[in-house]
Amino acid sequence: MLKDFFGKRRKYATIPSEQGKLDVPEGLMQKCVGCHKIYYRKEMKKHMNVCPNCGYHHPLTAWERIDSLFDEGSFVEWDKHLITGNPLNFPDYDEKMEKDRKKTGLNEGIVTGKGTIAGQATAFAVMDSSFRMGSMGSVMGEKIARAIESAKEESLPFIIFTASGGARMQEGILSLMQMAKTSVAIKRFSDAGGLMISVMTHPTTGGVSASFASLGDYNIAEPGALIGFAGRRIIEQTIREKLPDDFQTAEFQLKHGQLDKVVHRHEMKSLITTLLEMHQKDGVIS
Amino acid sequence: MKHVLEFEKPIINLKEKIAELKRFTEDSELDLTDEISTLEKRLADLEDDIYGNLKPWDRVQMARYQERPTTLDYIDKLFTNFIEFHGDRYYGDDEAIVAGIAYYNGKPITVIGHQRGKGTKENIRRNFGMPHPEGYRKALRHMKQAEKFNRPIVCFIDTKGAYPGKAAEERGQSEAIAHNLMEMAGLTVPIVCIVIGEGGSGGALALGVGDHIHMLENATYSVISPEGAAALLWKDSGLAKQAAESMKITAYDLKQLNVIDRVIPEPKGGAHRDLDQQAAYLNEVLEASIKELTDYSKEEILEKRWEKYKQIGEYKSVE
């Protein structure tokens, strides 16, 4: 079983470094970040980007994630049309955004909407780290807040998959305030009895980790995901000591009581389905 | 004068020159009254010019200034019968945050604030005003209590940020901050937040979800320190001065971005020049806030808070 392979992993997840970069033909082949074995990209895709050898969870795009969970054709996207302004007139920001819009085909590093998972309707948000590292600016905050409000109005659960380096510098204080905005929305939703499931994927750090990602009724993570508030380098500089390899991994957070569960990607849909079922009667607003 | 801020140097130099001339005239027959009064006039102009045109980076220096008044200074000036209460009831007492109850204009309030030290010894005890999770959990405990007894909450914000340490991560820095944001959103009593010094990122925001957010004129509030932003964006922390401009972190910037409600003026040269005057300026704004907010029903408080945060952000629509 894939899970058995996964047990052999020791290293914490890292963002691919120079040395980890592909020295194999782009497109057709893919080198595993965890064990450096080379696979056909198709083969890796078949395993939802989890390495068949070592169990390393490579990122999924927002739409790959949706496909991995939702009943075919059931997902309806919300607020696709929202794009960022340049509120601080930050140099080069417009160009960088345009570049990532072209690269990813997304308007922002998050997709929100609703659909059915094994027949059960839910509101949903998924971040895409290939869009500006999944950083959170005004649009992301707005889309999340709207999705939560819609979930509240339509009496739906709200599920979010996070993948973000934190706040988006180029929007300054406005990006910080999205932490507050989303948290206020979650409070209203929660008080109305809404079910929220947060699934943290690699990486979930900074302002995203310190707001909605940590505010689910259930906080779940994928194996090996980097989860934490402050960056490893900053902490090492501050405390002047080397941090253990597994520092801020999902497994580390689980051990320290900060997560409900670490769940393999191949078992995610089944767990979410069960959770949705178990909250049908009382937990979900009706 | 213990420290001189970079941008104040011309003022200090001129002041020293005037003092020197005055000393000189005392011991000599020469009458330099005219020269001195000319220089004093020039000093007044220079002060107006420098203090009236502070650049963002100057304000960063001011906000971080060792002698700048802290939470406890304002508590002392604004409130009576302050009783400090300690501990989060889970792990420990984080002295980077102070919390307690006091009288404000004869009525009980809950007051919470980041607390940095003014000297090395106190700074070590208070971890330079950079809280661990237990600090935020202590704060939340007091906020919940304020709600139970229907007291308004005043939060003073003054931190470089939540402490980036190993233990802080292990005990759930993210969770502690996130939890405060969410719980503050739902408190049915008025919350007034005032940034008095540095408002550093999530560590500041964790005491910063409220109904009215005010900032002292020379306080800053930002998603990351100018040094951090420069390092991250341009790989050069030496460009902090430039980052301070680009990041829009001053009280006036935040007012313009619709993030804060009011800019509270400071005495000429900064809050540390005249604590009594500063406290009076602050009192005026706080009093107005409390007065306005205590008129609202619990439902109105919550609804208005949501409206306030809902509108923060800038985006556009494309086809």
Ligand SMILES: [Zn+2]
């Ligand atoms: Zn592998």
